[in-house]
Amino acid sequence: MSKVIALANQKGGTGKTTTTVNLGIGLAVQGHKVLLIDADAQGNLTDSLGYQEPDNLHISLATILSKTMMEEPYEANEGILQHAEGVDLIPGNIELSAIEVSLVNTMSRETVLRSYINTIKNKYDYVLIDCMPSLGMMTINALAAADSVIIPVQAHYLPAKGMTQLLQTIARVRRQINPKLTIDGVLLTMVDNRTNFAKDISFVLRRDYGDKLRVFQTEIPLSIRAAETSAEGKSIYTHDPRGIAAKAYEAFTKEVQDIGEKQRKRQHQTGISR
Numbered sequence: 001m002s003k004v005i006a007l008a009n010q011k012g013g014t015g016k017t018t019t020t021v022n023l024g025i026g027l028a029v030q031g032h033k034v035l036l037i038d039a040d041a042q043g044n045l046t047d048s049l050g051y052q053e054p055d056n057l058h059i060s061l062a063t064i065l066s067k068t069m070m071e072e073p074y075e076a077n078e079g080i081l082q083h084a085e086g087v088d089l090i091p092g093n094i095e096l097s098a099i100e101v102s103l104v105n106t107m108s109r110e111t112v113l114r115s116y117i118n119t120i121k122n123k124y125d126y127v128l129i130d131c132m133p134s135l136g137m138m139t140i141n142a143l144a145a146a147d148s149v150i151i152p153v154q155a156h157y158l159p160a161k162g163m164t165q166l167l168q169t170i171a172r173v174r175r176q177i178n179p180k181l182t183i184d185g186v187l188l189t190m191v192d193n194r195t196n197f198a199k200d201i202s203f204v205l206r207r208d209y210g211d212k213l214r215v216f217q218t219e220i221p222l223s224i225r226a227a228e229t230s231a232e233g234k235s236i237y238t239h240d241p242r243g244i245a246a247k248a249y250e251a252f253t254k255e256v257q258d259i260g261e262k263q264r265k266r267q268h269q270t271g272i273s274r
């Protein structure tokens, strides 16, 4: 059974892309089949995995979504790239901006990405969607397609209003389109251990959004080595395997895996008792 996870935060630069790469490749290292989807018109995920001119790719997520909207046929593996570190990628680029506009006038506009993912997800254990820094139609599509959400938050800055808006959007998607959507948790990124900001933010998150909102135990440290990976087109495990960021992403991968296992067991038991 596959699990679809959206990495979302409408604030820019919170570590969504870096986390998608290193969680995805972390899961692949553990033997899982993983698909990464770049749902951001900036194409940063595509770029970070070594495809440095995303706008020149002939086939991208935009092509596939356009075909899905027009009910045109496409090949089973169309547009899927294979990264040397064992993950598959559906690249994204600037064409997604135009798609986002045309989605507005499309029937079932919130569920086009879900329709596509449903056709391929059985080949994967995990599908990770790197969302745009906005709460526009592409992000709604990602939330409609997902089983759960991971929210990367920069440890030195919690946009309280932004977090409330994001949680409200997730709740609305759950009520109206995707009742099974859950929040796996908030991941603190770029944590500078010389300060107490990360502890303060964990406290504020729990105080303001309730005990139900998990803050992952693992915190991703501020690390120049992590920042370098996007230019290298590699994961942190290849770029700096013994460094603090690699250790942290390994531990985070384990946490995500454990949550996935528990959910799978619960679904299995519910299935049996029905």
Ligand SMILES: Nc1ncnc2c1ncn2[C@@H]1O[C@H](COP(=O)(O)OP(=O)(O)OP(=O)(O)O)[C@@H](O)[C@H]1O
Pocket (backbone or CB within 6 Å): 011, 012, 013, 014, 015, 016, 017, 018, 019, 040, 042, 044, 131, 132, 133, 189, 190, 191, 220, 221, 222, 223, 224, 226, 227, 228, 230, 245
């Ligand atoms: N642990 C880290 N330590 C230091 N720098 C980091 C770390 N993680 C990410 N960065 C850097 O911070 C910047 C933002 O990270 P990233 O691109 O992953 O965020 P994002 O949320 O995907 O951004 P956007 O909203 O633009 O899509 C990048 O330059 C990245 O290299």
